[in-house]
Amino acid sequence: MFIKLDMASDKPIYIQLKEQIIEGIAREELHPGDDLPSVRALASDIGINLHTVNKVYQQLKQEDYIQIHRSRGVMIHPNGFRKADETYRTNLKEALRPLIAEAICHGINEKDFSELTLDVYQKILGKAGETNE
Amino acid sequence: MFIKLDMASDKPIYIQLKEQIIEGIAREELHPGDDLPSVRALASDIGINLHTVNKVYQQLKQEDYIQIHRSRGVMIHPNGFRKADETYRTNLKEALRPLIAEAICHGINEKDFSELTLDVYQKILGKAGETNE
Amino acid sequence: MFIKLDMASDKPIYIQLKEQIIEGIAREELHPGDDLPSVRALASDIGINLHTVNKVYQQLKQEDYIQIHRSRGVMIHPNGFRKADETYRTNLKEALRPLIAEAICHGINEKDFSELTLDVYQKILGKAGETNE
Amino acid sequence: MFIKLDMASDKPIYIQLKEQIIEGIAREELHPGDDLPSVRALASDIGINLHTVNKVYQQLKQEDYIQIHRSRGVMIHPNGFRKADETYRTNLKEALRPLIAEAICHGINEKDFSELTLDVYQKILGKAGETNE
DNA sequence: GTGGTCTAGACCACG
DNA sequence: GTGGTCTAGACCACG
Numbered sequence: 430m431f432i433k434l435d436m437a438s439d440k441p442i443y444i445q446l447k448e449q450i451i452e453g454i455a456r457e458e459l460h461p462g463d464d465l466p467s468v469r470a471l472a473s474d475i476g477i478n479l480h481t482v483n484k485v486y487q488q489l490k491q492e493d494y495i496q497i498h499r500s501r502g503v504m505i506h507p508n509g510f511r512k513a514d515e516t517y518r519t520n521l522k523e524a525l526r527p528l529i530a531e532a533i534c535h536g537i538n539e540k541d542f543s544e545l546t547l548d549v550y551q552k553i554l555g556k557a558g559e560t561n562e
Numbered sequence: 563m564f565i566k567l568d569m570a571s572d573k574p575i576y577i578q579l580k581e582q583i584i585e586g587i588a589r590e591e592l593h594p595g596d597d598l599p600s601v602r603a604l605a606s607d608i609g610i611n612l613h614t615v616n617k618v619y620q621q622l623k624q625e626d627y628i629q630i631h632r633s634r635g636v637m638i639h640p641n642g643f644r645k646a647d648e649t650y651r652t653n654l655k656e657a658l659r660p661l662i663a664e665a666i667c668h669g670i671n672e673k674d675f676s677e678l679t680l681d682v683y684q685k686i687l688g689k690a691g692e693t694n695e
Numbered sequence: 696m697f698i699k700l701d702m703a704s705d706k707p708i709y710i711q712l713k714e715q716i717i718e719g720i721a722r723e724e725l726h727p728g729d730d731l732p733s734v735r736a737l738a739s740d741i742g743i744n745l746h747t748v749n750k751v752y753q754q755l756k757q758e759d760y761i762q763i764h765r766s767r768g769v770m771i772h773p774n775g776f777r778k779a780d781e782t783y784r785t786n787l788k789e790a791l792r793p794l795i796a797e798a799i800c801h802g803i804n805e806k807d808f809s810e811l812t813l814d815v816y817q818k819i820l821g822k823a824g825e826t827n828e
Numbered sequence: 829m830f831i832k833l834d835m836a837s838d839k840p841i842y843i844q845l846k847e848q849i850i851e852g853i854a855r856e857e858l859h860p861g862d863d864l865p866s867v868r869a870l871a872s873d874i875g876i877n878l879h880t881v882n883k884v885y886q887q888l889k890q891e892d893y894i895q896i897h898r899s900r901g902v903m904i905h906p907n908g909f910r911k912a913d914e915t916y917r918t919n920l921k922e923a924l925r926p927l928i929a930e931a932i933c934h935g936i937n938e939k940d941f942s943e944l945t946l947d948v949y950q951k952i953l954g955k956a957g958e959t960n961e
Numbered sequence: 962g963t964g965g966t967c968t969a970g971a972c973c974a975c976g
Numbered sequence: 977g978t979g980g981t982c983t984a985g986a987c988c989a990c991g
Binding site for chain 6: 483
Binding site: 451452454456511512517518521522524525526528529531532533536537538539541542545546547548549550552554 | 584643646655671675676678681683686
């Protein structure tokens with residue numbers, strides 16, 4: 430799994446890192462039970478500060494993506510992930526809302542939008558390393 | 563059209579305001595050619611800083627949602643809006659990507675996701691003021 | 696409201712600070728809607744690092760004790776606090792469990808223990824500044 | 829008596845182990861004079877580090893829960909346990925204080941709290957192995 | 962002025 | 977060796 434950070438992006442580094450780990454899980458490059466590098470190792474690997482990595486790990490732990498074991502390091506949560514509940518769906522819809530409002534203004538209807546989301550599903554789930562831009 | 567800002571949100575106020583104006587356009591409460599309140603009037607109306615409103619208007623102008631005339635004030639762009647081009651679609655897909663990766667981890671497949679987006683389309687386009695929570 | 700930290704304690708500073716703010720709320724020295732000092736002001740006041748205060752504020756925000764307003768600072772959550780639900784009670788019981796097991800070994804029965812908790816309720820809720828050790 | 833450790837918990841393993849032994853004594857699964865496994869045997873049994881078990885035993889000895897004989901091994905202190913003195917009660921109240929402050933904020937009054945503690949007493953003292961989840 | 966992000970470096974508890 | 981805590985200091989976005 431390769432982490433690519435854009436240091437010039439408006440998007441904070443820790444958000445980029447967090448998103449890439451979650452996408453790594455989604456595309457099944459990271460499996461439940463897999464070890465993740467230690468805070469220090471990952472920080473040194475990708476050339477950022479250990480506290481930035483730690484922040485990401487803390488948030489991923491909070492959201493049940495990973496477990497942090499005292500002195501044994503970090504692993505992808507072995508039990509898989511919480512299935513989406515109604516709260517999750519509501520939050521997701523709120524996150525989609527501004528994207529969809531904007532899309533409507535630019536002439537993208539439901540069908541167009543669904544096709545776009547299909548493209549993204551393909552890109553994420555397609556055979557890793559090929560569709561992986 | 564009512565602006566509701568959550569001052570305690572992590573989302574910056576100027577983003578909230580911008581999104582609500584764009585949603586107002588999407589749901590056709592604001593039509594091409596309609597006047598918008600002046601920077602001062604809107605800032606005073608909703609009790610926020612002049613600079614915040616100004617920032618929003620400048621960005622909306624930049625993205626061709628509105629026109630700003632020195633003396634005649636602000637109006638929704640009379641010619642309608644730029645249709646989505648390939649760049650637009652690519653950016654939208656990049657914005658959807660982390661949402662979809664997360665959704666996949668929570669067991670939401672393409673079909674589920676499309677249904678969620680349909681819900682949002684309904685909520686935005688449905689009879690305004692009624693389905694509008 | 697006075698913050699007293701024991702720098703020599705095993706208990707981390709941020710935990711001590713967090714507990715004292717929560718106790719300040721419990722004893723109604725801090726009311727819903729009250730302003731709290733800014734991260735920097737409080738840090739400087741009590742002579743600790745701003746990041747330590749920030750960590751406390753982030754956790755208190757997470758647990759709905761406070762709201763953090765961008766550039767307007769921090770306030771006690773204006774809507775009061777989440778009532779205890781079943782999850783809360785279960786967690787509280789798990790926290791009490793080792794204390795009670797130990798108490799049993801030292802000959803403290805249910806009645807004794809209830810009296811102890813009453814004392815603590817008194818100490819916290821009693822007229823502030825008097826029972827306030 | 830079964831030891832269940834949660835390696836992913838924030839609570840250090842040695843604390844978990846210590847608490848469970850004390851609870852074992854409280855629920856009278858372990859009686860004064862009973863043998864405990866050797867450091868090596870217990871560590872190997874539950875798959876943790878020797879030093880961790882050793883640390884627990886040293887602390888339990890310090891607090892008069894157990895006796896450690898060089899050759900005859902480890903046993904629950906044959907004379908029963910120190911009755912709670914005033915110092916003990918004061919420490920216990922200090923430990924309860926943050927739990928109670930938090931409970932107050934969540935609308936749990938003295939009576940509610942006492943009921944919760946009764947539940948915990950029941951769970952610990954109730955017929956062992958049955959109410960023991 | 963305020964919180965948010967990021968870095969650098971240190972010491973400690975845990976195992 | 978690992979994460980947890982704490983400090984010091986910097987720059988930036990927001991309003």
